Amino acid sequence: MKRSILGVLIVLTCVAVGIAAAPPLTFTFSDVIASKTALETDSYAVNDNKVIAGDYVDSAGIQHGMVLKGKKLTSYDYAKCTSGIAAFGINASGASAGWCIGSTGAPIGFTRSAAGKFTAVNFPNGTGTEATGINDKGDLAGLYFDSAGVQHGFVKLVGRKFKSIDVTGETSAAAWSINNKRQVTVYAVNSAGGFDGFLLTGKTIQKVNDPNAGSGGTVVHTVNNNGDIDGTYFDSNGFAVGFLLHKGTYFDVKDPNANNSTRADGLNDSLVMVGRYTPSSGGNIGFQATTK
Numbered sequence: 001m002k003r004s005i006l007g008v009l010i011v012l013t014c015v016a017v018g019i020a021a022a023p024p025l026t027f028t029f030s031d032v033i034a035s036k037t038a039l040e041t042d043s044y045a046v047n048d049n050k051v052i053a054g055d056y057v058d059s060a061g062i063q064h065g066m067v068l069k070g071k072k073l074t075s076y077d078y079a080k081c082t083s084g085i086a087a088f089g090i091n092a093s094g095a096s097a098g099w100c101i102g103s104t105g106a107p108i109g110f111t112r113s114a115a116g117k118f119t120a121v122n123f124p125n126g127t128g129t130e131a132t133g134i135n136d137k138g139d140l141a142g143l144y145f146d147s148a149g150v151q152h153g154f155v156k157l158v159g160r161k162f163k164s165i166d167v168t169g170e171t172s173a174a175a176w177s178i179n180n181k182r183q184v185t186v187y188a189v190n191s192a193g194g195f196d197g198f199l200l201t202g203k204t205i206q207k208v209n210d211p212n213a214g215s216g217g218t219v220v221h222t223v224n225n226n227g228d229i230d231g232t233y234f235d236s237n238g239f240a241v242g243f244l245l246h247k248g249t250y251f252d253v254k255d256p257n258a259n260n261s262t263r264a265d266g267l268n269d270s271l272v273m274v275g276r277y278t279p280s281s282g283g284n285i286g287f288q289a290t291t292k
Contacts, residue, residue, distance in 0.1 A: 024248065025271075025291055029160060029230035029255050032286030034066050043274035043286035045266035046221070047089045050265070050272055053096045054286060055086035065098060078118050080108050086225060087112070088132035088265075089141075089250050091253070097121070097142070105281070109142055123154055123162050133177035133184075133222075141175040141184050153186050167205070170196060177222040185220040185229060195219045197231055209233075210243045210250050218243075222267040230264040230273055241278055244291070255287050262287075 020159040032043040034056035045053040067074040079099030089097040093112030109121030109131035123144035133141035151166035153175035170188035184200040186263030194217030197208040216234025229245040241262030258277035271291035
């Protein structure tokens, strides 16, 4: 039986996330290292048990999916992948969502249970799918490419059909995360070529753009179950700066060991963040930041 695709065209409303005065927050950073022999670690998601999902590059230069609980590393690969596997979301049960590159060069989406079972995530009639968000119910968010190669965001609620997401007046939409209230973070490219961030709640979409962003704009990443959001904006020099939007106020998130760029990717309900920073030696190093 052929599955139908239910499209959702989002019309941008004039609702903006407010900016209000708030006491300063402090962030305490620590490096996330998959193993002593890892050449690189990318930490993309963290759940409320502080279990981190992402990827790492081993001593032979091969990338693997990663689930890291304290110092206990679970390394994994997916049989359908030829390269570039990574996990971008993780829920309370330890199930992760991610994607990799297949033999055709197109992205392949998947979920992986805590027990290690993989399930393919393929948008119907799409030419490539990237799964990046998963909530505790198993709902998914991500992006796909249509038959013309155009990028769109998507959500896939448990027991329901895929829904395509686009933002009116913008292109190349991507959904990144979905919380238990089924709020979805979305970013897209505006007419000037920069990024705009959004929070989708039902049929209402709010713009989430850091006020310090330069022409490169803002990419939103994770929304937690309290409505806090983290992500990355690009400053006037084009460098990446992490941010946390908490109770209406934007806070910069900069790893003190970063040379010029910090990216905030994952966020849990206790305001623990994970992401990546670029040291002076180059490459990426994962970080975890606790918030007070």
